Amino acid sequence: MQHIRNFSIIAHIDHGKSTLADRIIHRCGGLSDREMEAQVLDSMDIERERGITIKAQTAALHYQARDGKTYNLNLIDTPGHVDFSYEVSRSLSACEGALLVVDASQGVEAQTVANCYTAIELGVEVVPVLNKMDLPQADPETAKQEIEEVIGIPADDAIPASAKTGMGIDDILEAVIARIPPPEGDAAQPLQALIIDSWFDNYVGVVMLVRVVNGVLKPKEKLLLMATGAAHLCEQVGVFTPKSEARTHLSAGEVGFVIAGIKELKHAKVGDTITHASKPAATPLPGFKEVKPQVFAGLYPVESSEYDSLRDSLEKLKLNDAALMYDPEVSQALGFGFRCGFLGLLHMEIVQERLEREFDMDLITTAPSVVYEVELRDGSVVMVDSPSKMPEVGKIADVREPIVTVTLFMPQEYVGPVITLCTAKRGIQINMAYHGRQVHLTYEIPLAEIVLDFFDKLKSVSRGYASMDYEFKEYRSADVVRVDLLINGDKVDALSLIVHRANARARGRDVTARMRELIPRQMYDVAIQAAIGAEVIARENVKALRKNVLAKCYGGDISRKKKLLEKQKAGKKRMKQVGSVEIPQEAFLAILQVEDK
Numbered sequence: 001m002q003h004i005r006n007f008s009i010i011a012h013i014d015h016g017k018s019t020l021a022d023r024i025i026h027r028c029g030g031l032s033d034r035e036m037e038a039q040v041l042d043s044m045d046i047e048r049e050r051g052i053t054i055k056a057q058t059a060a061l062h063y064q065a066r067d068g069k070t071y072n073l074n075l076i077d078t079p080g081h082v083d084f085s086y087e088v089s090r091s092l093s094a095c096e097g098a099l100l101v102v103d104a105s106q107g108v109e110a111q112t113v114a115n116c117y118t119a120i121e122l123g124v125e126v127v128p129v130l131n132k133m134d135l136p137q138a139d140p141e142t143a144k145q146e147i148e149e150v151i152g153i154p155a156d157d158a159i160p161a162s163a164k165t166g167m168g169i170d171d172i173l174e175a176v177i178a179r180i181p182p183p184e185g186d187a188a189q190p191l192q193a194l195i196i197d198s199w200f201d202n203y204v205g206v207v208m209l210v211r212v213v214n215g216v217l218k219p220k221e222k223l224l225l226m227a228t229g230a231a232h233l234c235e236q237v238g239v240f241t242p243k244s245e246a247r248t249h250l251s252a253g254e255v256g257f258v259i260a261g262i263k264e265l266k267h268a269k270v271g272d273t274i275t276h277a278s279k280p281a282a283t284p285l286p287g288f289k290e291v292k293p294q295v296f297a298g299l300y301p302v303e304s305s306e307y308d309s310l311r312d313s314l315e316k317l318k319l320n321d322a323a324l325m326y327d328p329e330v331s332q333a334l335g336f337g338f339r340c341g342f343l344g345l346l347h348m349e350i351v352q353e354r355l356e357r358e359f360d361m362d363l364i365t366t367a368p369s370v371v372y373e374v375e376l377r378d379g380s381v382v383m384v385d386s387p388s389k390m391p392e393v394g395k396i397a398d399v400r401e402p403i404v405t406v407t408l409f410m411p412q413e414y415v416g417p418v419i420t421l422c423t424a425k426r427g428i429q430i431n432m433a434y435h436g437r438q439v440h441l442t443y444e445i446p447l448a449e450i451v452l453d454f455f456d457k458l459k460s461v462s463r464g465y466a467s468m469d470y471e472f473k474e475y476r477s478a479d480v481v482r483v484d485l486l487i488n489g490d491k492v493d494a495l496s497l498i499v500h501r502a503n504a505r506a507r508g509r510d511v512t513a514r515m516r517e518l519i520p521r522q523m524y525d526v527a528i529q530a531a532i533g534a535e536v537i538a539r540e541n542v543k544a545l546r547k548n549v550l551a552k553c554y555g556g557d558i559s560r561k562k563k564l565l566e567k568q569k570a571g572k573k574r575m576k577q578v579g580s581v582e583i584p585q586e587a588f589l590a591i592l593q594v595e596d597k
């Protein structure tokens with residue numbers, strides 16, 4: 001076990017984690033030059049386009065060190081975005097060490113800190129690496145100062161490197177061996193293997209990525225999954241180099257995959273412990289925190305006939321995205337669809353995009369909402385994840401909304417605009433500190449405001465230079481109300497919103513004004529209203545058409561008349577009926593798409 005090192009790379013987005021991982025894999029002979037061309041560890045299409053890593057992966061490598069010995073290095077990839085921090089902690093709990101990659105030209109940013117704290121909490125040894133040293137604007141001294149001041153770990157021996165040119169790669173590998181401890185554990189003890197990740201493979205069924213903590217895991221043994229109590233015959237074990245390679249066994253301290261004829265992903269729960277059925281371990285390993293979705297939205301097929309295939313697609317997606325939740329939901333205006341729960345906005349966008357791209361779905365997504373804690377007058381408490389589930393005003397004693405602690409980093413010149421933005425978003429300043437070239441702000445802000453458009457606004461007021469991270473703090477009483485949109489007195493359920501009372505009128509006016517542009521003139525006047533309960537807070541009118549279409553035909557030409565009627569009918573197909581008024585599908589799309597602008 002002395003020759004094994006298990007480590008991850010953690011970094012802020014774009015600081016070079018994937019490039020460095022590929023470099024290390026290449027250096028250790030895991031891949032040929034041609035295979036290097038495709039960025040290996042980022043395997044999904046969307047990831048490649050967005051350049052973010054979503055699913056944790058791993059590579060088992062060999063490195064001949066300067067001491068002449070050959071070491072087995074297990075590199076476990078971690079995702080780099082705030083929505084996926086739970087996956088970072090999962091990957092890290094399989095490691096003894098982590099390389100903290102900091103772009104020497106940018107310095108410490110929000111996820112540098114968040115991920116590093118996760119590592120420290122888990123007792124993982126952190127080795128700072130200053131990447132992008134090839135850039136003329138690299139400033140390693142300031143970056144070191146930031147690491148020491150902001151994160152509070154020594155950075156004197158941070159390793160200067162360039163994932164791009166290959167500079168410092170051997171120094172990094174030597175540091176992995178010298179500074180990261182080998183795994184502890186006992187191969188003679190009963191088997192305990194932690195499931196770090198699991199996914200469904202069309203050919204072999206469920207694949208589990210495990211960290212063997214104690215004991216030895218071999219094919220043909222009867223395995224017991226401790227949480228579910230299910231027994232399965234181990235068919236194959238192996239490692240990823242990053243290509244999959246079968247092995248005769250996985251021993252204490254090692255990370256690798258297990259295939260055990262499991263047909264359903266829900267039986268291979270991430271965080272569960274695998275042991276031997278014949279000689280089980282006394283206790284399971286401590287698992288992981290369950291992740292709870294924070295952001296909810298309705299997903300509806302544009303064509304109602306696509307409902308079944310939307311359900312099938314969601315089911316398939318959930319197989320390798322345990323954090324995705326969904327429940328059937330019916331909307332008067334949009335028909336049958338699903339209420340879906342996501343970790344954050346990026347997670348929502350990724351799911352939407354995968355559904356559209358990989359599963360060829362056309363979707364309408366309602367405005368995202370957070371989960372409110374509503375105390376009723378009878379003393380009971382309900383969790384409300386959708387405006388339509390918000391109880392009647394008269395029944396509510398108190399509404400509490402989720403508050404998050406937001407950590408922001410930005411160069412000094414953007415502090416003013418960022419503070420203005422945070423204040424406009426009902427933020428409360430907790431702290432402000434100067435470190436190197438960065439200012440570090442801490443705010444408490446309602447999650448609902450973050451979900452609305454905070455990322456986009458932050459990027460625009462800071463010209464892309466500010467970075468942020470947030471974590472849940474607590475539920476706090478809030479004066480929020482439900483704003484309904486009514487068309488000729490009928491509520492359009494899909495367009496209801498929960499907003500802070502202070503913003504209700506402005507939002508109401510905005511939605512009614514936009515709706516007015518989108519509803520075609522009808523035979524009669526159409527009233528568009530925004531209301532809180534019975535109180536109307538905004539109103540617009542769509543005037544009736546003076547003449548009907550047929551009036552143009554002078555009553556003479558029958559074929560022309562027919563054609564016109566035909567045309568009207570086709571136009572009606574993609575209409576949704578709300579009460580007596582028909583609204584084009586596009587109106588919903590337009591309103592919902594610009595909802596957060």
Ligand SMILES: Nc1nc2c(ncn2[C@@H]2O[C@H](COP(=O)(O)OP(=O)(O)OP(=O)(O)O)[C@@H](O)[C@H]2O)c(=O)[nH]1
Pocket residue numbers: 011012013014015016017018019020050051052053079080081131132133134135161162163164165
């Ligand atoms: N000049 C220079 N550019 C680098 C270096 N390392 C990475 N880059 C570039 O920086 C950008 C981001 O690198 P990635 O490796 O994708 O960053 P990442 O941290 O994996 O980002 P996520 O996958 O989004 O978490 C890419 O355009 C890389 O080519 C380096 O050492 N020098």
